[in-house]
Amino acid sequence: xxxxxxxxxxxxxxxxxxxxxxxxxxxxxxxxxxxxxxxxxxxxxxxxxxxxxxxxxxxxxxxxxxxxxxxxxxxxxxxxxxxxxxxxxxxxxxxxxxxxxxxxxxxxxxxxxxxxxxxxxxxxxxxxxxxxxxxxxxxxxxxxxxxxxxxxxxxxxxxxxxxxxxxxxxxxxxxxxxxxxxxxxxxxxxxxxxxxxxxxxxxxxxxxxxxxxxxxxxxxxxxxxxxxxxxxxxxxxxxxxxxxxxxxxxxxxxxxxxxxxxxxxxxxxxxxxxxxxxxxxxxxxxxxxxxxxxxxxxxxxxxxxxxxxxxxxxxxxxxxxxxxxxxxxxxxxxxxxxxxxxxxxxxxxxxxxxxxxxxxxxxxxxxxxxxxxxxxxxxxxxxxxxxxxxxxxxxxxxxxxxxxxxxxxxxxxxxxxxxxxxxxxxxxxxxxxxxxxxxxxxx
Ligand SMILES: NC(=O)c1ccc[n+]([C@@H]2O[C@H](COP(=O)([O-])OP(=O)(O)OC[C@H]3O[C@@H](n4cnc5c(N)ncnc54)[C@H](OP(=O)(O)O)[C@@H]3O)[C@@H](O)[C@H]2O)c1
Numbered sequence: 077x078x079x080x081x082x083x084x085x086x087x088x089x090x091x092x093x094x095x096x097x098x099x100x101x102x103x104x105x106x107x108x109x110x111x112x113x114x115x116x117x118x119x120x121x122x123x124x125x126x127x128x129x130x131x132x133x134x135x136x137x138x139x140x141x142x143x144x145x146x147x148x149x150x151x152x153x154x155x156x157x158x159x160x161x162x163x164x165x166x167x168x169x170x171x172x173x174x175x176x177x178x179x180x181x182x183x184x185x186x187x188x189x190x191x192x193x194x195x196x197x198x199x200x201x202x203x204x205x206x207x208x209x210x211x212x213x214x215x216x217x218x219x220x221x222x223x224x225x226x227x228x229x230x231x232x233x234x235x236x237x238x239x240x241x242x243x244x245x246x247x248x249x250x251x252x253x254x255x256x257x258x259x260x261x262x263x264x265x266x267x268x269x270x271x272x273x274x275x276x277x278x279x280x281x282x283x284x285x286x287x288x289x290x291x292x293x294x295x296x297x298x299x300x301x302x303x304x305x306x307x308x309x310x311x312x313x314x315x316x317x318x319x320x321x322x323x324x325x326x327x328x329x330x331x332x333x334x335x336x337x338x339x340x341x342x343x344x345x346x347x348x349x350x351x352x353x354x355x356x357x358x359x360x361x362x363x364x365x366x367x368x369x370x371x372x373x374x375x376x377x378x379x380x381x382x383x384x385x386x387x388x389x390x391x392x393x394x395x396x397x398x399x400x401x402x403x404x405x406x407x408x409x410x411x412x413x414x415x416x417x418x419x420x421x422x423x424x425x426x427x428x429x430x431x432x433x434x435x436x437x438x439x440x441x442x443x444x445x446x447x448x449x450x451x452x453x454x455x456x457x458x459x460x461x462x463x464x465x466x467x468x469x470x471x472x473x474x475x476x477x478x479x480x481x482x483x484x485x486x487x488x489x490x491x492x493x494x495x496x497x498x499x500x501x502x503x504x505x506x507x508x509x510x511x512x513x514x515x516x517x518x519x
Contacts, residue, residue, distance in 0.1 A: 111208050114138055114145075114180045115237045119210070121150040121159070122182045122245060127296040127329055128153050131406040133246040135159040138180040139167050146172035160185055160195045164202055175203035182210040182242045184235070187221040196225045209235040210242030214250040248297075248409035251429060257403040258410040260427055262419050262480075263294055264447045265434040271444030272414060277310040279445075286471030287434045289320050294432060298331055298411040300402065304418035305337035314347045315413065332407060333357045336393055336418055338384070340365035340373055349376045360393055395427055420450025423460055428480050431462065435474040 121136030129135075129151050137159035139147035147170065149162025157165070160181055167174050185195035185207070199207060207226055212235065213219045223233050243250065248259035265283040266272045273279035281288065295301060295317045303315060315333045330353050335342055340361045342349060348357045358378040361370060365381075373379055380401070385394040402410060412422050422428045433447065453459055462478035469475075 111180070111234060111237050114140055114178075115182065115208065115210055115242075117145075118148075118180045118182050119238060119241055119245065121148055122242075124150050125152060130154065130299050130408050131249070131252070133183055133249040135181065135183045137163040137182070139163045139172075139174055139177045140180065141172070141177040146170065146177060147174065155191055158186065158192055158195050161192070161198055164198065176205045178206040178208060179204045180208045180237075182238075183246065184209050184211065184213040184219070185222045185226075186213075187218060187225050196222050199226060199231065200229045204231060206232040206234070208237055209233065210238050211246070212236075212239070214243075214246075215253045247429075252403060252408035255403070257399040258299065258407045259429050260399070260410045260412060260422060261294065261298070261430040261432055262412045262422055262428045263291060263432045263434075264414055264419060265291065265436065266447045267438040267440045267444065268435055269439050269441065269444070270447050271440035272416060272447045273310070273445040274440060275443035275445070277445070279311060282438065283434045283436045283473045284471040287436070287473040287475060290470050290475055291432075291434065292318060292320065294411055295331060296329060298409045299407040300332035300334060300409070301411045301413055302334040302336065302418070303413050304415050305335060305339075305341050306417065307413070307415045308335055308337070308342055308346055308348065310415070312343075312346050313413075314351060316351070316353055330356055331411075332405075334380075334398075334402075334410075335359045336421075338362035338365060338391055338393055340369040340379075342373060342377075344372055344376060349373070360398060362391060362393060364391070392421065395421055395425060399427060414447075416446045416449035420448045423448055423480065424450055424453075426481060430477065430479055432475065432477045434470070435476065437472055 118136040118138045121138070122134040123136070125134040125136075132151060132154045134151060135158060136150045137148065138145055147163040147165075147167025149157075149159045149164070149166055151157075151159045151162070160179060163179070164174055167177075179199060185199060186192075187194050187196045209222070213222070223235060226233050251257075251259040264272055265279075265281075265287060267282060272282065283291075296319070301315045303313065307313065315331075317329050317331055333348055333353070333356055335348060335357070337359050338361055340359065342359045344350075348354070349359075354377050357376075358380050359373055360380045360382050361373075362384050363381055370379060380398075382393045382398050382401075385392045385396075399410070412418060412428065423431075460480060462480060465476065465478040467474055467476050
């Protein structure tokens with residue numbers, strides 16, 4: 077078996093920015109000569125699956141023979157063929173044989189029969205000579221297996237090529253597959269002094285059209301969105317994915333919607349309870365919620381009875397257990413969209429992995445509502461720290477995205493649950509979380 081590591085200092089000779097060049101497949105004209113160049117193209121293919129592949133990862137693949145791309149593929153949607161198989165089919169359609177070719181694939185090929193046959197078998201059967209892999213399978217049960225299987229079949233394997241962007245591309249999937257809880261992003265649009273609404277609760281719109289479009293893109297990539305009841309009462313948001321009229325992504329993807337509402341105050345005429353996606357709404361209540369209101373809500377939307385968080389003692393819903401339930405429902409990524417109390421609950425409990433904050437060049441002053449409220453942190457040393465911080469200008473506004481907390485935090489608080497039972501729907505276990513799930517499941 078031959079496994080070769082990534083030449084990390086190799087400088088790419090080619091920066092493919094024009095997709096039409098790529099579409100032609102003939103790459104010799106464009107000097108695509110090394111593994112990093114091809115992997116970069118494969119990553120671009122993988123990104124085409126953004127918002128569509130969950131609960132599977134985004135994956136791209138290229139077949140290359142004598143410097144020419146003879147086939148390309150990406151994973152379009154869960155249940156459809158994997159990227160490698162798409163690339164084989166593409167080559168065949170164009171009259172090329174994959175025998176003797178190099179396969180570039182952004183994620184370690186699957187080695188187990190799942191909903192689709194193992195890709196390692198297909199690679200061996202196709203007579204591939206060399207496989208160049210980006211990121212390693214994050215699932216500890218499978219990680220590295222493909223290298224061994226392909227190596228045993230005397231296929232040369234190179235791995236770790238553009239590992240970092242490949243891993244980052246699927247950070248939500250990677251988190252979910254290891255922890256079995258969704259990857260949580262807290263998103264907020266605020267003034268420069270950190271206010272998300274006026275004292276009277278007015279918040280539409282703090283940021284401009286471009287920032288709001290970027291926020292929509294976040295929804296497109298998420299499986300579910302969550303808001304607190306005060307936000308529903310103040311704004312009556314629809315919390316849907318609404319593609320821009322000019323957007324290439326006009327598909328009708330919709331997300332699940334969750335409302336933290338321990339007392340079942342969600343108005344029966346609110347958008348989340350009455351629009352065409354009401355079946356995707358879940359109002360999360362506590363067992364103390366008034367039965368009449370709960371019954372009325374349960375006729376329109378899903379109602380989930382969640383336990384209260386014993387550590388706060390304030391009757392707040394237990395978010396940690398809620399996240400476990402969401403993970404068991406194959407929700408790999410959750411976008412938390414406020415308001416301030418909700419944002420604070422996720423951030424202060426260490427339950428968010430990423431923040432995306434939009435800053436408008438506006439100031440509201442002391443009476444405005446704070447983006448992250450709650451009890452606050454007394455000592456600077458205890459401040460929630462952000463890393464991998466990126467800033468981008470979007471129209472007049474700034475978009476900041478960052479990972480939350482020290483890497484060590486996740487190790488302490490989220491022990492991986494991989495093992496027996498992981499990967500199966502956990503509905504049978506949901507009682508152990510003290511949760512009840514589904515329309516009319518209220519007691
Ligand atoms: N600019 C923006 O990006 C943006 C986005 C969203 C909202 N907003 C604004 O934010 C304001 C509302 O924010 P808010 O801080 O007052 O309230 P919120 O976060 O929308 O809702 C908080 C409420 O959710 C319920 N809840 C249940 N469990 C919870 C838990 N574990 N953690 C937190 N909340 C829990 C509680 O009500 P119960 O006790 O009744 O269950 C709590 O009072 C509105 O003015 C809205 O316009 C702005």
